[in-house]
Amino acid sequence: MFRFLLFLVLAAVPLSASAQFDIEHEPINYLKAPLADPISKLQKRLNADEIQLTFDDKSGYLASLLKTLNVSETSQMLVFSKTSFQRSRINPRTPRAIYFNDDVYIGWCQNGDVVEVTAVDPQLGGIYYSLDQEEVDHPKFSRHTDTCTLCHASSVTQGIPGHLVRSVFPDSSGNPILSTSTYRTTSQSPLKERWGGWYVSGTHGQQRHMGNMIAKSSREPEAFDPDAGANVTDLSKLINVEPYLTPHSDIVAFLVLEHQAPAHNALTLANYQAKLALRDEEILRKMDKDPNSPRTESIQRRLDHSADLVLKHFLFVGEASLTDRVHGASGFADQFTQRGPRDKRGRSLRDFNLHTRIFQHPCxxxxxxxAFDGLPTELKGIVYRKLHDVLTGRDQSPAFKHLSNEDRQTILDILLDTKQDLPKTWHE
Structure with a gap:
């Protein structure tokens, strides 16, 4: 049964199950809607012989796929806990590698049968694929629907095909010890609960985490010394790093992923919610025989709720504070920051802080x-209005107290210079 990326668990309700969303049918139509994710676009180019993927003895199609999709090798993260259908190939000596960019997540195992990919579709959310690790003239990605969603049924993502990052207590074989705590990891999680079952490279001062550790006893899995796995900069002392594209599992990449995966979920959930609200509005107007009847308070509340969900994730509400400087090991931070875009003063939303929080300008x-640009027009307009209210200081809600006046003004300036579809009211 197909699964994706170990503890980057792709969780979604079974398409056949009763859930919050009927995603099989309109207005979502998850199974039959035209795809616009990066892998579907790549497959069209492969079919037309516009591009080729090359196969090598070390990683199969992995290196070529990363280059083609503009996924940096520096994003590599290594996870050794067994929750993949390729579990027999995964253990603390042979961890799985995960790579990502803004809209693609890729998983690779040593001597694995497939490369696993989740691509974010602007309308549908996570689309799950695999690519056989056998050299052929015309590589073809296989899409997985029920086989993936049935494995990853979860209320955590509220019924949407999304992403979930977990931290566990692994035993010496890489099996999660299910009798003890597991943690869902987001940007709100304290570092002390993160990265169990993962290798982590980089420095983080006096802060501690669960990475680089194996439980010594299944009876007392939480009885481990967090100092032993702290501030590791050389993973070759823990595993053989030669089979991997880089010798790192970068701590800054983890911090970015743990913002991005839940934010992608929020965008997909808000998209689905808004489409259903707008469909219900259309039904009500047909019943009233008035296509221009005013929007009801109920529909407006639903759209506002969806917009608030996006805003919460985009403005890092509830983000766990860093208490010491974080340094990565792979160069991921530099690569990520260079992608911009930048305002007239050279500032970017990709600029890191890494002293007290992840980003210098928390939007x-x-x-x-x-995925954001693909939100229903009505919903995106509400998000922009609410975001503008926060950045201009009109909204002083406690949820946004972490944003100083300088933060708000800087983010506003950056967006005015770099985001092309802002409403006219932003420029007044």
């Missing part, structure tokens, strides 16, 4: 993504 870079 998500996913505002430039196809």
């Amino acid at each position: 998500s870079y996913l505002i430039y993504s196809a």
